[in-house]
Amino acid sequence: MPTPTPPATESNNKQKVRSAEVGTDILKALAELSPSTSLSRLAEHVQMPASKVHRYLQALIASGFAEQNPATNHYGLGREALRVGLAALGSLDVLKLAALPLSELRDELNQTCFLAVWGNRGATVVQVEAAVRAVTVVTQVGSVLPLLGSSTGLVFGAYLPARETLDLMHAEGKASQELQATFAAIRENGLHHVHGLLLPGVDALSAPVFDALGRISAVLTVVGPTSMFHADEHGPAAQRLLAASQAVSWRLGYQPSGT
Known part of the structure; x- marks a missing residue:
């Protein structure tokens, strides 16, 4: 008989919330450093290791909330962030x-x-x-x-x-x-x-x-x-x-x- 999957623990929930907070902090930093910024400057701004910021950036790029300029390798806000921002302004x-x-x-x-x-x-x-x-x-x-x-x-x-x-x-x-x-x-x-x-x-x-x-x-x-x-x-x-x-x-x- 297969072992039932345990429910999400309180620790897992806290980790998810923390991950969301980190992602939000990076989005805010991209807005503050707009129109674009280097990884090192972004990491310094949010006071996180560059490797950690890079992981979050990849997830944000995949979801359309961030983008990377292939010519400069700098990062900026993506189309989805613009869409959300315009919706907020309209409200x-x-x-x-x-x-x-x-x-x-x-x-x-x-x-x-x-x-x-x-x-x-x-x-x-x-x-x-x-x-x-x-x-x-x-x-x-x-x-x-x-x-x-x-x-x-x-x-x-x-x-x-x-x-x-x-x-x-x-x-x-x-x-x-x-x-x-x-x-x-x-x-x-x-x-x-x-x-x-x-x-x-x-x-x-x-x-x-x-x-x-x-x-x-x-x-x-x-x-x-x-x-x-x-x-x-x-x-x-x-x-x-x-x-x-x-x-x-x-x-x-x-x-x-x-x-």
């Missing part, structure tokens, strides 16, 4: 990903916070979390903000390709060296503040949200009456706003250069 929704950080930002600051995306008419408000108090700034979903007359618009102007803002720039009649200096300062600081630019007595702070390709995807803005909110780029509200915008960018797959 990301900045409105959904920003919902919780936006409400948390409102709760912490008790100021009106909103999310804007770039539409066919310019910076368009798509999500609002209003301050919980008697005196607040009313911002409506669907509102289109001026490119050069709002902190939100100026942040979009600083990061969007010039061709996308050219018509609005001409319509609002402003194109100067001073404006370019403002855009450069926004890119350097990562946010922008205004005092009464759009509405007298209203301050605003805005910060960009980036997607996985490094493009501006949306802008997070905090607004409030000057008597209760001071838009200081170096203040605690600015730091909290930056943390929220960076958290949403991270969820969208953004990886800042140099990290």
